[in-house]
Amino acid sequence: MKGYGGFVKAVIASEVRNGFFNDDFFGTPKILLPLLGKPLLGYMTDMLSFYGMNEIVLLLDAQSEKVSEYLKNNPTCGAKVKPVIGKSINDALNSLFCSDEKEDDNVLLITDNVLFDFDLSEAEKYHRSMGADVTVIITHCDGVTGEKLVFTSPSGRITGFSGSVGRCGFLTDKADTGIYIISGKILKMLRDRTITAFSNEILPELLSQNKSLFAFRCAGYRRGINTVLSYLKCTRDMLDGKTVFPLSEICDGIYSNSELPCGKYNITPPVFIGENTEISDGADLGPYTVVGDGCFIGEKAFVRGSIMLNKSAALRGADISGAVMGVNSVAEENSKMSLGSVLCEKTTVGRNMAVGENVKVTPKPHGGISAPKSQPQAYYYGENITALGSRGTDSLFGDFDIGLFCKVGRALGSCEFGTRTGIGYDDSVSSAAAVKAVTAGLISSGSHVFDFGRCFLSEVAFFSSFCSLGCGIYIYSEKNGIHSAFYGNGGLPLSPDFEQELERRAENGEFRRCSAQNMRAVSDMSSMSSMYRRELLRQSGDMLSGISANVMSDNKDILLLMEDCLLSLGCGKGDDITFKITRGGTEVSAFCRECGWINMDKLLSLCCLYEFQCGHDVAVPYDAPAAINDMADGYEKRVLRYPVQAKTPVRDELKYLSSKQIFLRDGLFMAVKILGIMRETGYSFPKLLSQIPEFFVKHKTVSFSSVPEDICRAFPNDTVYPSYNGAVMYRSGGRVLLKPSENGKTIEIVTEALNYEVSCELCDDIENKLRDLGSVLN
The missing domain is CATH 3.90.550.10 (Spore Coat Polysaccharide Biosynthesis Protein SpsA; Chain A)
Structure with missing residues (x-):
């Protein structure tokens, strides 16, 4: 070879x-x-x-x-x-x-x-x-x-x-x-x-x-090998013989490049012991322990599943479990290190002290913190390095955990895009408390925080874009815990690479630390609601005299705001068209007697058609109907879909378009925009709908009895393309979107075709192929 x-x-x-x-x-x-x-x-x-x-x-x-x-x-x-x-x-x-x-x-x-x-x-x-x-x-x-x-x-x-x-x-x-x-x-x-x-x-x-x-x-x-846990896992795999690299084995499961040190100590294989090490009587080396050259292990010290780098020392009675000790680091008598914890180079953990799970111990104080003079050897600065994990940034925070909220804030404030961050929340007590913890984490990392106060979701996207912030967060409470939604530059969802950076910093403890004198005060931006109302009024282009509409919403703040704006625009109150806006304000549906209920997909397509007729490109979410692209081709215009990677050249254009087309991603703005289009064209709502091409979208959620793996293998004859948090397939009959849930137990099938029958047939075919995997619940 x-x-x-x-x-x-x-x-x-x-x-x-x-x-x-x-x-x-x-x-x-x-x-x-x-x-x-x-x-x-x-x-x-x-x-x-x-x-x-x-x-x-x-x-x-x-x-x-x-x-x-x-x-x-x-x-x-x-x-x-x-x-x-x-x-x-x-x-x-x-x-x-x-x-x-x-x-x-x-x-x-x-x-x-x-x-x-x-x-x-x-x-x-x-x-x-x-x-x-x-x-x-x-x-x-x-x-x-x-x-x-x-x-x-x-x-x-x-x-x-x-x-x-x-x-x-x-x-x-x-x-x-x-x-x-x-x-x-x-x-x-x-x-x-x-x-x-x-x-x-x-x-x-x-x-x-x-x-x-x-x-x-x-x-x-x-x-x-980029994290503490991956480093530990790699050495464990090598000791288990999962690699082809040869190891020098002294006896069953005990590896070393030299003779073992003399002494009466206990070893439970597999372990690796370096050269010139000293192990005292009564010490206990558990499985998957790696001891580097020149290390010292004291009497009755217990080391298991850990890595001791060269010239590190675990003194008498120290308990080192699943940790990593850097070069020349010392764990003093009766100290304890837990799973995932780290001693950096030349760091000492004092006697009788315990380092918790996933804590990094640095060699010197940061941010104005000083060691107690009475115990200089016992000083350590603990920095938690546990992760958001696979839950992602648009995720459930879960049970009320102040430590987790603060950690997310520290990670976000340490990202370049998080140096100017806006934050809003709903009217629950738990959300307000969570916001304070996230804000504390942001400030400690040097971020400038803009407090939008109590608001609804679509307002945070608008505020973030209007203030040119790198990130905006909305925190809200539901029965199953605290939830969060993150927005990036221009009010768009965070780009995938930004999400990845945020998760990586949270997982690895890569937090920037700001000294107390350099921390910035929180800016009160609660008056921004008036700017949202002003822009909402502008969507109609002019007064709406002669047009009547009604609004429904479970969010009383949205309901009052829409009724006030429509009244200010001279729009009558009637049932010619009724808009139903979601609690967060991000989606809207419409009803009229001639057409019945019209979903967000059709309303979005209607607004996009108007933009094409005005000579504009559009920026829409990745899962917006494919019919929008067909309409764009007829007007020689482009459809840009988000989110995209931050360094993609089209990102700046997306940011510009989205700032001009808020009505394509905000339910309140879309409702007023449609009324404005009716005024501008003189068309009734049914007449406007007749101009967009026929298409039907079917949604179905399939549940799995166990978390599936490699779902794409159910479609060996299809070319599957990745999309944001999902995948897309194109068939002669239409388009298929697959959108797994965060825990993998369910997957949403979204099929789009020219008519209802084909859309249903596509959905049924996809569901049947998923059932062939063997773990689909009825």
């Missing part, structure tokens, strides 16, 4: 300081994190060298003496490893090529700190046989937060990507490993580009250009 074909060059794009692991954390760059006595970089270069790579470029975003020293003292057999300092992946790629480079040379690109043992020769054969421009090496999705999902056609050609594991994790089991085979012609095309994130920036662009992107599933082990 060695030296297969022309597959001889590779790039490892590793960030030394950005991200969760850095020199201040464990005392070593994350690319050099030890895995059972050997750095991650060593495993990666050994694997690449085995498959014939004779030239490897290691991209670093900062100079690292530790990396340089390692490469100098540990030459890779058969391969030359060249470190390159740069901010763009192209800095590494360009160092491999000269202007006369052969166009058919392929390069292997690794964009993550990943331990893998794939058969790269098989991937190379597949890449060449398919004539691919880029081959994405995929593996089975294991539901890890931050994994990117890949959707393919039956032929293996990539149809799209999902930003991270969430609801789409129930639709496909194909996960992007962060390893790519790139053809020479694509490399030349990208030569002058600045590439910071290949998967987020380049792959979607190449897909939109109809380049040949294929996915190849590799058998073997793979785990990205």
Whole structure:
């Protein structure tokens, strides 16, 4: 297998300081994190060298003496490893090529700190046989937060990507490993580009250009090491023999590169013990423990499922369970560290102190906090690093948990888009309390908070856009807990990559800390409701004399506001048309005697048709009817759908359009806009509806007895495309949307066709195929 074909060059794009692991954390760059006595970089270069790579470029975003020293003292057999300092992946790629480079040379690109043992020769054969421009090496999705999902056609050609594991994790089991085979012609095309994130920036662009992107599933082990838990899990897998990398075994389940230290201590395999360690009598090493070189374990200390990096020490009676101890860190007598907790480099936890689950202990105070003078050795700064997890940002907060609310605020305030955040809430006591906790977290991270006070959901979207905020949050209470809705720039939903960043920061404890003197006061924006009313009045374009309408809503604030506005516009009160607006104000339906009830899809299409007739493009949600695109084609206009990735070029245009077309996503604005269209055209409501093409949308929710996996396998003959938190299929009869719930127990089927019968047939066919999976409830 060695030296297969022309597959001889590779790039490892590793960030030394950005991200969760850095020199201040464990005392070593994350690319050099030890895995059972050997750095991650060593495993990666050994694997690449085995498959014939004779030239490897290691991209670093900062100079690292530790990396340089390692490469100098540990030459890779058969391969030359060249470190390159740069901010763009192209800095590494360009160092491999000269202007006369052969166009058919392929390069292997690794964009993550990943331990893998794939058969790269098989991937190379597949890449060449398919004539691919880029081959994405995929593996089975294991539901890890931050994994990117890949959707393919039956032929293996990539149809799209999902930003991270969430609801789409129930639709496909194909996960992007962060390893790519790139053809020479694509490399030349990208030569002058600045590439910071290949998967987020380049792959979607190449897909939109109809380049040949294929996915190849590799058998073997793979785990990205970007969090504490993934680091612990990786070492556990290696001790369980799930990788092909050989380990030096002294006896059953006990691994070491040297002789075991003398003493009367207990070991429960599997464990790894480094060189020059000292283990005192009575110490107990539990399963899945990794002890680095030069470590000390005191009498009656108990270490289990943990990683002790070089020269760390657990003194007498210390209890280290599922934790990571950085280089030169110390757990003093009778101290305790819990699952997921971390001691950073040169950090001490004092005697009799306990570090809770998922807490990071930093070596020095932050934000004006000082250690007690009476106990200088007992000082630690605890930073909780538990996660929002897979619930996502548009999710249920759950039971009333002040700690969770504050954590979300800290994570959001640490994001660049969260530095100016607006927040509103409903009239419940629990929501008001939750807002204070979220606000405290935001302020502690240096964010400037705009308090909109008590309002309804659609107002927060408007306020966020009007004030040009990076993020807006609405918190509301229902019977099953506290809920939240997040809006991004322009009042649009948060982009998938922003959602992913927020979840990552919450999970990994990547919180920015602001000193007390630099914290900003909350801005009172409760008077913004008057601006919402003013813009609502403008939607009609003029007075509505001669038109009558009625409004229904469960939200008395919405009802009073609409009645006041219609009265101010001279609209009579009658039953020519009745609007029913949801409690949050984001959706509306309409009723008239001639047409019956008309849903939001038809009303949205009506407003879009009017915009096309006025010569405008439109910005609509991703699940808006496909019929809108058909209407746009007739007027040579465009339909932009959101949300999209933040760095997508169309994002700015979406932001502009959405700020001008609030009525396309706000139920109150849409109702007044329709009345304005009736006034402008002189048409009755039934006459307006007759202008939009016939289409019917059917919704059906299917329940599963157990959480399904890879739902797309139920449709082997269909090409499935990813959409926001779901997937879409196109058939000759119409369009199908699949929208899984957050827990995966249900999936909503949305079928759209030219008539009711075809829409129902499509829905029934999809449901029957889902039943073939075997876990659908009747």
